[in-house]
Amino acid sequence: MKNADNYLPPLMSAQEAVVEASRCLSCADAPCRQGCPAANDIVKFIRQIAQRNFRGAIKTVRESNVLAGTCALICPVGELCEFRCTTKLQKPIAIGALQRFVAEYDRQHGMSLLPVKEPNGFSVGIIGSGPAGLSAAFELCRLGYDVEIHEAEDLPGGILTYGIPSYRLSPEMVKDEIEYVKAMGAKIITGSKIGKLAEFSEKYDAIFIGIGAYRATPLCIEGADIDGVYQAASFLKDRRIAELHGKPPMINLGRNVIVIGGGNTAIDAAQSARLAGCEVEIFYRRSENDMPAFKSEIQSAKKNGVRFHFNHMPLRFSVTGGRLVVTFAKTMPGSPDDTGRPAPIMIDSSGEDYEADNILLAIGQEATFEGNCGIATDSRGLIIVDKETGATSMPGVFAGGDAINGGATAVQAVADGRCAALGIDKFITENRQSR
Amino acid sequence: MRMATQTNLSVRFCGFEMANPFILSSAPPTGTGEMIKQAFEAGWGGAVTKTLAHDRDLLANVTPRLASLSFAGRSDEAKKLYGLENIELITDRPLDIWLKEIGDIKTQFPRQLLVASIMAGGNDRVGWQELVRMCQNAGADMLELNFSCPHGMPEKGMGMAIGQDPEVTARVTDWVKSVSTIPVIAKMTPNIADIRVPAKAAVKAGADAISAINTVAVIAGVDLETLAPLPNVFGKSTHGGYSGPAIKPIALKAVAGISLDLQVQVSGIGGIETWSDAVEFILLGATNVQLCTAVMFHGFGIIEELKDGFAGFMEDHGFTRIEEFIGKSLPFLTDHINLDRERKMISQIDEATCVKCDRCVISCRDAGYQALTAGPDRIPKVDRNRCTGCSLCVQVCPVWDCAKLVAA
Ligand SMILES: Cc1cc2nc3c(=O)[nH]c(=O)nc-3n(C[C@H](O)[C@H](O)[C@H](O)COP(=O)(O)OP(=O)(O)OC[C@H]3O[C@@H](n4cnc5c(N)ncnc54)[C@H](O)[C@@H]3O)c2cc1C
Ligand SMILES: Cc1cc2nc3c(=O)[nH]c(=O)nc-3n(C[C@H](O)[C@H](O)[C@H](O)COP(=O)(O)O)c2cc1C
Ligand code: SF4
Numbered sequence: 001m002k003n004a005d006n007y008l009p010p011l012m013s014a015q016e017a018v019v020e021a022s023r024c025l026s027c028a029d030a031p032c033r034q035g036c037p038a039a040n041d042i043v044k045f046i047r048q049i050a051q052r053n054f055r056g057a058i059k060t061v062r063e064s065n066v067l068a069g070t071c072a073l074i075c076p077v078g079e080l081c082e083f084r085c086t087t088k089l090q091k092p093i094a095i096g097a098l099q100r101f102v103a104e105y106d107r108q109h110g111m112s113l114l115p116v117k118e119p120n121g122f123s124v125g126i127i128g129s130g131p132a133g134l135s136a137a138f139e140l141c142r143l144g145y146d147v148e149i150h151e152a153e154d155l156p157g158g159i160l161t162y163g164i165p166s167y168r169l170s171p172e173m174v175k176d177e178i179e180y181v182k183a184m185g186a187k188i189i190t191g192s193k194i195g196k197l198a199e200f201s202e203k204y205d206a207i208f209i210g211i212g213a214y215r216a217t218p219l220c221i222e223g224a225d226i227d228g229v230y231q232a233a234s235f236l237k238d239r240r241i242a243e244l245h246g247k248p249p250m251i252n253l254g255r256n257v258i259v260i261g262g263g264n265t266a267i268d269a270a271q272s273a274r275l276a277g278c279e280v281e282i283f284y285r286r287s288e289n290d291m292p293a294f295k296s297e298i299q300s301a302k303k304n305g306v307r308f309h310f311n312h313m314p315l316r317f318s319v320t321g322g323r324l325v326v327t328f329a330k331t332m333p334g335s336p337d338d339t340g341r342p343a344p345i346m347i348d349s350s351g352e353d354y355e356a357d358n359i360l361l362a363i364g365q366e367a368t369f370e371g372n373c374g375i376a377t378d379s380r381g382l383i384i385v386d387k388e389t390g391a392t393s394m395p396g397v398f399a400g401g402d403a404i405n406g407g408a409t410a411v412q413a414v415a416d417g418r419c420a421a422l423g424i425d426k427f428i429t430e431n432r433q434s435r
Numbered sequence: 436m437r438m439a440t441q442t443n444l445s446v447r448f449c450g451f452e453m454a455n456p457f458i459l460s461s462a463p464p465t466g467t468g469e470m471i472k473q474a475f476e477a478g479w480g481g482a483v484t485k486t487l488a489h490d491r492d493l494l495a496n497v498t499p500r501l502a503s504l505s506f507a508g509r510s511d512e513a514k515k516l517y518g519l520e521n522i523e524l525i526t527d528r529p530l531d532i533w534l535k536e537i538g539d540i541k542t543q544f545p546r547q548l549l550v551a552s553i554m555a556g557g558n559d560r561v562g563w564q565e566l567v568r569m570c571q572n573a574g575a576d577m578l579e580l581n582f583s584c585p586h587g588m589p590e591k592g593m594g595m596a597i598g599q600d601p602e603v604t605a606r607v608t609d610w611v612k613s614v615s616t617i618p619v620i621a622k623m624t625p626n627i628a629d630i631r632v633p634a635k636a637a638v639k640a641g642a643d644a645i646s647a648i649n650t651v652a653v654i655a656g657v658d659l660e661t662l663a664p665l666p667n668v669f670g671k672s673t674h675g676g677y678s679g680p681a682i683k684p685i686a687l688k689a690v691a692g693i694s695l696d697l698q699v700q701v702s703g704i705g706g707i708e709t710w711s712d713a714v715e716f717i718l719l720g721a722t723n724v725q726l727c728t729a730v731m732f733h734g735f736g737i738i739e740e741l742k743d744g745f746a747g748f749m750e751d752h753g754f755t756r757i758e759e760f761i762g763k764s765l766p767f768l769t770d771h772i773n774l775d776r777e778r779k780m781i782s783q784i785d786e787a788t789c790v791k792c793d794r795c796v797i798s799c800r801d802a803g804y805q806a807l808t809a810g811p812d813r814i815p816k817v818d819r820n821r822c823t824g825c826s827l828c829v830q831v832c833p834v835w836d837c838a839k840l841v842a843a
Contacts, residue, residue, distance in 0.1 A: 055747055056743040183436040
């Protein structure tokens, strides 16, 4: 069994953090900040670290991102802030590691709450307690709203709690940051699945929908319902539930596992299987460059011994001699599809067989809202919103996170939640005046 | 969870209630009324104008007028500045424009402290008194008398030429006080054996407060290609005034000395870059602080980090008002003769954090008491009988809290 500690680098010491922060050139236009979906005031928080004002630094980050510690652990910084760092003199500033340092400092010294305005008498109902819902709740609490989050699951957190494996996202950090949102004044009602939007919205002055897009896209090919074929998302959720409740997992994998897909779910499922001692191969229908998974995650999987097969598309599943067989066709890149990436074109349909004990499917996620609510959605079922305010087609109803983008990053969901909270505040203020 | 708190950063200085103790000193960042407004917009508590004078006393500036002591350090570090030398003169803008700007700023920012820095010759009574009247009529909250510019102006009997002579300092302060209706601050030069002497002369002559220090007279370096000292103005150079982190210890001693000796409010200046520098000045007796070089390097925006870190310090120590800790570190100061000679400390090296560079071993061997030796494990061992507790090892150790002194 591999050691899970290998996945997260060690936490910086205070001295390392100060030395690293002192390297920052405080560029005038702060390109790093432009690379952060939440527009984190990176120059300011890094200068605060350089001045050993760690508490001030974490407060600066939370101004724009309540899940500062969580995002520090899982943000693809190499594709966001650190990618934009212009220090050509040397390597980029370790922005993610510095943010993690101050978030841990904060947890160990009693988390610093931000100021909250006087209660304004208005209430907002939030559906979903993932990053988007938590962020919207936090911002609304700061503005003086009475906030209630309704969460279908037993525990809050969305994908942070039920998706991302604990070897790379500390469950304690997630738990503490959720407690932080509660301490700011948000009420979280778990086990409360909202079906009928009309009924729900009667109770509140405005609504925020942050239901994510965690329903796995089914793979409609021959044999997809054979025993031993699982959705990767279900496998990850099963692992998390087992850990959370200290029980053995329900899904037990055999020695050889094939993962089909190219997103973060595929990589996390592959790495989790690897940690459980399996031999793991990932098959993806496009090229490596077209994989939606974060580059750093792909590198990590390779380092940990996951084998990759690109340009392979599954044709059918079958059982031979008690073992699962997947038949793959080779593909080549065609003209760009509606995602802008070259569409995979099958080269020959005869296919090649690969054996495995289990198969994990991770071919995509969809929005999950079931209550037909009359809100405008796009062809993928994603809620359509106004980019500036997060407003949906229905007055007083706002949305953000995976539910509007189909799955991006936690920090994008945080940014959406904040944007919608400000949109809600504007909506309520304007309505109050017209009343 | 820690509840959010709102720390009160206000402080009273010569009767003026400042929103926070951070002031831009008389220097390039306060070079125009527009810049001062920008700074107030950003949250600064006050500003001292670039030194004003009668148009007849102005001299043209030269280029370049700055040089610095920077340290490239290790190859992975960007250039860092320790000290800045300048040979810049006082303002080069006409007085009537300045007076109009002072009025403008005060109308727009009545709650920020605006100090007019002024300068005239040591024999020019009329010149000083005209400046005083003009600035107070224009609406300045206070005056700062520039007795301290160390380059250019002293050659004309101004600036440091006044601050180095307690008699002239007293005379000019007296002229100013006899016509001023607003508080008067005298700005002191460190380029003198004992800064307390002119400070005392100014206070005796009626100065309401002392600001210290102005820049330290220096030569920043020599260009090894041209062999001309820096800054090189077309083949000639001259000494200049040194500012920035390098002068902080000089300024701290000046502020502490003045605070201990005189019953007067002090505005602390010199090398302040961070909230903790500011706290140190206040602990040693300053009521507020002035900054120049840090703003020249990082812009007005640093006020955010200054205020936030300062508030954090107050929160940690349970201070609710700045007045509660002004001069709180002064009682620790005494003469050397009164220090404890009985008790001793000796070095202790933390084996867990030691990086085995053995720099301390070299220092102790060649400049200490040969008390440290490193065995095959490269971790220094302390010879308790040889160590005299000088603390050289603590100073050279690159790791925080690795080498320290403990009870012998
Ligand atoms: C396996 C995996 C790995 C990932 N890794 C990363 C990573 O490393 N870094 C990164 O930044 N991002 C990562 N992401 C993406 C990131 O997790 C998501 O973008 C983010 O969680 C979206 O937040 P959200 O609040 O929109 O939705 P979610 O986190 O999905 O939360 C939605 C919540 O709404 C609840 N809900 C849904 N319907 C209802 C209803 N009707 N009533 C009540 N509650 C309801 C759900 O139970 C859930 O708790 C990963 C995603 C996955 C799947
Ligand atoms: C370029 C430059 C110009 C300055 N001009 C003036 C001036 O006109 N009048 C004055 O009283 N002090 C002047 N000073 C001194 C500063 O106000 C301040 O006393 C000094 O720089 C020390 O503070 P610091 O280390 O924060 O820069 C100047 C300093 C610099 C660097
Ligand atoms: S700082 Fe500005 S004014 Fe000074 S030399 Fe450079 S460009 Fe010119």
